[in-house]
Amino acid sequence: MNEDRLISLQGIKKVFHTEEVETHALSNISLDIDKGEYVSIAGPSGCGKSTLLSVIGLLDTATEGQYTLAGQDAIEIGRKERARIRNRQIGFIFQSFHLISDMTVEENVELPLTYRDDLSRDDRKEKVRVALERVDMVHRGRHFPSQLSGGQQQRVAVTRAVAGSPLILLADEPTGNLDTRNAEAVMELLDGLHEGGATICMVTHDPRSARRARRGIELLDGQIINDHSFT
């Protein structure tokens, strides 16, 4: 057993049934990701990138195959445990930011921490402060998302994802809704997190963003057609 192995997918299949139509979103995906890796998953629309990310992030279950996350079987676990793992071990970054509009920046960042039993109020506040300082957003702590630019909202979303010190960050098109300048700022933020030791798995269709990763995986029709390192 590789001590550094964080994610191991073996023969993963995902089939969607819509009325009488059967759609094979993922076909026999086998993939390993080690701690500290920065992986990009690229491919055309509908190739299964986001579905793969959902399976890795325990938001969806595979129809077939084996999935081991940090040495733990991630297939045969219940809803409650999946929620706990998502909360403790996985940080999500979405294309549409998915900040809660009626919560302030601080409350948004604190939200996943409130689902944990092992953190006191002071612990949570401290983690929020540290995380916001890291992205230089402390001064915006009392603001609501609607008062921020798109780039700032995504920085807050990244902060929310990392505040709980997860094992892996899953980013789904993190720059998809941003202009070039803000996209660059977010990518720099992810670069910095990776340099700090974070494991990142990012779905993107933007080749420039994909090349920021150290390893690239290309999908087509639900299958991995290329798995390579960027030099």
Add this chain to the structure above:
Amino acid sequence: MSRLLIDLKYAFRVLGKRPGFTLLSITVIAVCIGLSLSMFSFLNTMALKALPLQDGEAIVVFDTVVEGVVRGGNSMDAVDFEEVRSRVSGLTEFVAMLEGDVNISGRDKVRHLVAAKTEAGIFEFTRTQPVLGRAFTVAEGAPGAGNVVVISHKVWQNEFGGDPYVLDEMVRINGEPSRIIGVMPRGFHFPRTSDLWMPLKLDLDRIERGEDVLVMGVARLSEGFSIEMADRQVKQVMADLSERYPGTNLNVSAWVTTFPWTQMGNDGMAIVGACWSVALLLLLLGGINVGNLLLSRALERDRETATRVALGAPRGRLVLQMMWESLIIVLSGSAIGLLGAAWTLEMTNALVRNFSEEEPYYWWTFGIDGFTLAIFAAMVAVCIILAAALPAWRASRGDFNAVLRDGTRGASGRGAGRLSRALVIMEILLSVTILIVAGAMISSAYRASQVDYGASVENILTARVSIPEGRYPTAFDQARFAQDLRATLIRSGVTDAVALMSSLPGTYTYWPNYEVEGLNYPEDRLRPSGQLSTVLPSSMAVIGMTLLDGRFFDSRDSETGMPSAVISASMADLNWRGESALGKRFRLPGLPHPRYPSRGEPGPKRGRL
């Protein structure tokens, strides 16, 4: 705890940002709970609540049912009462009593009050003793004993200024001198509205069947017996009596019930059931309306829910968080509804006291009591399930993955859509049901208001006069009094016409059986019956009654000494269909003095009653 506060703070913030929605939802819940609660509480106090006496839930009254029609008080033959007392094990502590109007001459004026003539032991029966003086004894109830009276706290205060030396003071009750021997506590008016309690001077052991001595029976349920069980026993006794004494007891039964329920009569259960059904439908409609609104809101916010799911929110926390807003709405609306119901019931108290023709029953204290609070808790629970738990539970079961992937809405699943549609269908069904029930009630009320009583109700003032038997012992004396009263009223110029009758058209009155001359009745039960009212000559014309045939009473009827009658069209149709009823004769065998209509001129008249 801090997590709870976070969720609560967030819920308040979200509601505060949508004041219109919040206000509308709270108002709907408040109105529905307020109205439903008021209705439940009002009817419970009116008809179902235990009497506010010690072990009041065990106190029952039994009275007669003649041909399936419930008689309202003072209608049980005293001999039948004795039979029930000796044979029914489901009841105990029997007391025979009569409740009726009396005139009492106190220190400075004559007052018209309700009095109960009762067997000794009534105060032990009600577990209530006088606050001043004493109760009357068995000896004071013996025929020939001196008259004594126990007065209510209200009479003591109003007529005697709360004088602590009121005991042994003499008052005249219906002209008879009576000695005050006790004062009852404030609020005691057993059995219904009595202010005076006097011994019932009847020797029940010596009364013969057929003497027509009537009483009202009260008793307590024996240990382990329900009203239904006691009712069955009493009915069995009455059925035996009916078989043994068909001459007096044919088709005469009895029923055991509570005092509050007696006023509901034959249709009591239907009335209470209909009103409570409407109240329940209203509550369900409100709950489902708000539930649907909140479900729609929850579905609108499925992006937020999906985000929370992705961030690892446990399902329970997710549902609870979604419920907080609904709970705040439901609890706020419920609290306002409860306050509204309390206000409505308080207003009802005032309305009942100000607008009721008679003194309200002493148990008619409308307000928030234990029953109301229990119903309120049940209503809040129903609203929480309909408006909070159901929408939150359903909204937490969507396909949030799809929402997260493409950021679109409406991915909360077909299940949520089905629930929403089901709620809308329920709303429509309930609305239609309420409309139908309300329509039926309005229609019934309208029909009742349009009933032709056969008399004019315009520009007529009514008053009730009770003639003390002690001062006017014979029918002749009573008729003279009535004629004098009429003459005095007309002379005074208060009115130009006066009608005096034993009961007004459309009101319940004595309902004897009669026999049509020339007809044979092989079985007593075949004798027809009808309501009987006695009137002074010219009274019927004064209140606008019109004749279909014949004439009203005049001096000829009193001169001949032969009893005569004006009958209703329905009685004429029943007995003399296709021919004139004028001159026909019938007999009232149940009356102490049987009456016959006269034959020929002046003959029986036919009026519309």
